[in-house]
Amino acid sequence: MVSCAFDVDPILTLSKINSRGGLPCSFDNLMTLEFHTKMTKDEITGITCLLRSSPILHTITISVNSCSNNKNESWKDYWKYQFQNLKLIELHLKVARIDVQDTKMHYNALNLVKLLLGPGQALQEMTLTLRSNPMVPPLQQRRIRSQIMKIVRASCNVIVSFLPQD
Numbered sequence: 001m002v003s004c005a006f007d008v009d010p011i012l013t014l015s016k017i018n019s020r021g022g023l024p025c026s027f028d029n030l031m032t033l034e035f036h037t038k039m040t041k042d043e044i045t046g047i048t049c050l051l052r053s054s055p056i057l058h059t060i061t062i063s064v065n066s067c068s069n070n071k072n073e074s075w076k077d078y079w080k081y082q083f084q085n086l087k088l089i090e091l092h093l094k095v096a097r098i099d100v101q102d103t104k105m106h107y108n109a110l111n112l113v114k115l116l117l118g119p120g121q122a123l124q125e126m127t128l129t130l131r132s133n134p135m136v137p138p139l140q141q142r143r144i145r146s147q148i149m150k151i152v153r154a155s156c157n158v159i160v161s162f163l164p165q166d
Contacts, residue, residue: 026053027073034061035062039080048082048115051091059095060116064109079111086119093120099129111142121154128164 013147033050037043043104051057069162100109109130132141145162153160 003139009037026055027057028055030054030055031058032061033057033059034063034064036065038065039112044078044082044108044112048085049095051086055092057091059097061097062112063101064076064098064100075107079115082111082115083118086115091116091120092122094122094124095136096123096126096143097118097128098126099131101131110147113148115160116153117151117153118158119154123153123155126158126160127163128160131162 014033027050030124035047037047047062051060093116098109098112098116113126117126130141130144149160
């Protein structure tokens with residue numbers, strides 16, 4: 001079993017390699033992946049590159065430290081492209097853990113969840129920790145959870161759960 005944990009820099013490097021035609025090899029033995037991200041467009045591109053290049057990846061743990069909360073058209077088009085990009089592959093991912101540090105960044109965090117739930121036919125478990133800024137009203141926190149639960153899933157067996165925040 002091969003595991004890998006790293007911070008943002010390798011993901012940005014993968015993003016640059018991916019934009020030049022893709023990786024020259026794949027991570028055939030990578031089963032566990034853990035990383036931290038700020039959810040920039042380059043990092044998201046690197047993440048999808050890793051997912052496409054890791055055919056037997058079983059578990060992914062993502063800590064979202066901060067991210068842009070833009071809802072403008074360029075972000076919508078960007079996410080649409082990422083969804084289409086991953087639909088072309090079969091993910092063998094079974095476990096996804098996502099720790100979002102601040103629910104004010106919900107737009108990109110929601111799309112990250114959608115990105116993993118959409119093509120994840122083998123996905124069995126997704127655990128989310130949505131840490132909240134004290135300024136975010138409880139109603140908005142519940143709305144975010146509700147939106148996540150409404151996301152269409154490729155696997156009818158996936159269990160989506162929320163861990164309490166610290």
